[in-house]
Amino acid sequence: xxxxxxxxxxxxxxxxxxxxxxxxxxxxxxxxxxxxxxxxxxxxxxxxxxxxxxxxxxxxxxxxxxxxxxxxxxxxxxxxxxxxxxxxxxxxxxxxxxxxxxxxxxxxxxxxxxxxxxxxxxxxxxxxxxxxxxxxxxxxxxxxxxxxxxxxxxxxxxxxxxxxxxxxxxxxxxxxxxxxxxxxxxxxxxxxxxxxxxxxxxxxxxxxxxxxxxxxxxxxxxxxxxxxxxxxxxxxxxxxxxxxxxxxxxxxxxxxxxxxxxxxxxxxxxxxxxxxxxxxxxxxxxxxxxxxxxxxxxxxxxxxxxxxxxxxxxxxxxxxxxxxxxxxxxxxxxxxxxxxxxxxxxxxxxxxxxx
Numbered sequence: 021x022x023x024x025x026x027x028x029x030x031x032x033x034x035x036x037x038x039x040x041x042x043x044x045x046x047x048x049x050x051x052x053x054x055x056x057x058x059x060x061x062x063x064x065x066x067x068x069x070x071x072x073x074x075x076x077x078x079x080x081x082x083x084x085x086x087x088x089x090x091x092x093x094x095x096x097x098x099x100x101x102x103x104x105x106x107x108x109x110x111x112x113x114x115x116x117x118x119x120x121x122x123x124x125x126x127x128x129x130x131x132x133x134x135x136x137x138x139x140x141x142x143x144x145x146x147x148x149x150x151x152x153x154x155x156x157x158x159x160x161x162x163x164x165x166x167x168x169x170x171x172x173x174x175x176x177x178x179x180x181x182x183x184x185x186x187x188x189x190x191x192x193x194x195x196x197x198x199x200x201x202x203x204x205x206x207x208x209x210x211x212x213x214x215x216x217x218x219x220x221x222x223x224x225x226x227x228x229x230x231x232x233x234x235x236x237x238x239x240x241x242x243x244x245x246x247x248x249x250x251x252x253x254x255x256x257x258x259x260x261x262x263x264x265x266x267x268x269x270x271x272x273x274x275x276x277x278x279x280x281x282x283x284x285x286x287x288x289x290x291x292x293x294x295x296x297x298x299x300x301x302x303x304x305x306x307x308x309x310x311x312x313x314x315x316x317x318x319x320x321x322x323x324x325x326x327x328x329x330x331x332x333x334x335x336x337x338x339x340x341x342x343x344x345x346x347x348x349x350x351x352x353x354x355x356x357x358x359x360x361x362x363x364x365x366x367x368x369x370x371x372x373x374x375x
Contacts, residue, residue: 050118053090054126056083056103064088065130068105073112096120109133161185162245168238175283177234178263179208182246188261196221197230200248200261205229207259213267213347216257222327222353235351237305237331239278239289242268267347269335270303285310285327304332309353327353 056068064087071080072094083089101113108130118124167181168174174181179196182188191197197205208229210217221231245264247255255262275292289305312326329351336344 048096048120049093050096050120050123051090051092052094052099052101052116052118052124052126053088054124054128055087056089056105056128056130057087058108059129059131065105065108068103068108068128068130070128071102071104073100073102094118094124101126103128103130105130107133162243164243165238165241168241176238177284178236178238178241178244178246178265179230179234182263185246185248187248191230195230195232196234197228198261203260205260208261208263209255209258210263210265211255212265212349213345215347217349220349222329222351223325223355233284233325233327233353235329235331235349236265237284237287237289237307237329239287239305240267240303240331240333242266267331267333268303269333270301272299272301272335281310286313300334300336302332302334304330306330323355325353325355327351 056065056070057063058065064083064085066083066085066087068083068087068089069080070083070089070091071078072091079091079093081089081091096118099116099118101116102110103113104110109132111128111130113126113128116124116126163178163181168176168178171181171184174184177196179198180190183190183198187201189199191199191205198208199205200208206227206229210220210229212220219229219231220235221229222233222235224231244266245262247258247262247264249261251258251262255264270291270293272293276290278287278289280287285307286309287305287307289303291303292301294300294302307329309325309327311321312324315321315324315326329349331349332347334346336346338344
C-alpha cells in the first residue's frame with residue numbers, strides 16, 4: 021500500500037477511536053422545538069404542555085404566548101412525547117427520531133375535547149307574580165326595578181308602570197294618578213321601607229296621590245309589591261291600592277358613581293362603604309330638572325319647570341342588634357307661568373290654537 025493510502029487509513033482509524041471514546045464518556049443530546057396549535061383554527065395554544073415520556077428526571081416544557089416551545093437535552097434515538105392542554109384531547113407522538121446532527125422541529129395540532137354532560141335544570145324559587153309580603157294573599161304582585169324602565173310610557177315611574185296592569189288605568193296623561201278598579205286615585209297609599217308617604221311626586225296638589233314628575237328614584241329601589249285590593253291590616257289608610265316600596269342597600273365593598281340624563285332630569289348618584297374595613301354603607305342620588313338646565317343655558321321656553329330632589333339610604337348592620345337603616349327622600353319644585361307672555365288684545369277676540 022502506498023504511503024498516501026496509509027495516511028488515509030490512519031486518519032479513519034483515529035476518527036473511529038475518537039468517536040468510541042466520546043460515546044463512552046458522554047451521552048449525545050439534541051434540541052426538540054416547534055409549536056402547538058389548534059387543528060381547525062390554526063391559532064396558537066399558549067400554556068400547552070409537552071413532556072418527554074419515560075425520562076428520568078422528567079423533561080418537558082410549556083408553550084409560550086405564541087404557542088412555541090423548546091426542549092434541550094433530549095437524548096438521541098427514537099423518543100415519545102406527550103402533549104396536553106385544557107379543553108383539548110391529549111396527543112401522543114411516537115417514534116420521533118432524534119439525531120445529534122440536526123434539531124427536531126415539530127408542529128403539533130391538538131383537537132378540541134368535546135364532552136357530553138347531562139342537562140342542567142335551573143329552578144327559580146322566586147315567582148314574580150307572588151308578592152314579597154306574605155300577608156298579602158290576593159290581588160297583589162311584586163315588580164322589579166327593570167320593569168319600571170321597560171314598560172311603555174313608564175318613564176322610570178312605578179305608578180305609570182302600574183297603569184299597564186289589569187284593573188288599573190291612568191286618570192290623565194300628564195300626571196301619574198292611577199285609578200284602581202274604579203276607585204278614586206286618592207285611595208292609593210305609598211310606603212317606603214314601611215314608612216307611609218302621602219304623595220312622593222313633584223307639583224302635587226292637596227288631597228291627591230299623584231303628580232307630573234315622581235320623586236321616587238328607581239336606581240335606589242329594590243323589588244317591591246303592588247297591591248290592588250284586599251290589602252293586609254297593616255295598610256290601614258289604603259282604600260284602593262298600595263305601593264309597598266323597598267330601598268336597596270348600597271354596595272358595602274366598593275365605591276361606585278353614576279350619572280344619567282332622562283325624562284326625570286339630570287341625575288348624579290354614589291354608593292359604597294364608609295370604610296373598606298367596615299360593613300356600613302351609603303346610597304344617595306340627586307336629580308335636577310333638565311328643562312331648567314336648558315333655561316339656564318339661555319334657551320327660551322314658554323314654561324320652565326324647576327325641580328330637584330335628593331334620596332338616600334344609610335345602612336348600619338350590627339352583630340347582635342340587627343341592622344339600623346336611615347332613609348330620606350325630599351325635593352323642591354316651582355314653575356313660572358307669566359300672564360304677560362300670553363297674547364292679550366282689547367276690543368276683539370283672538371283665538372289661539374296650539375298644536
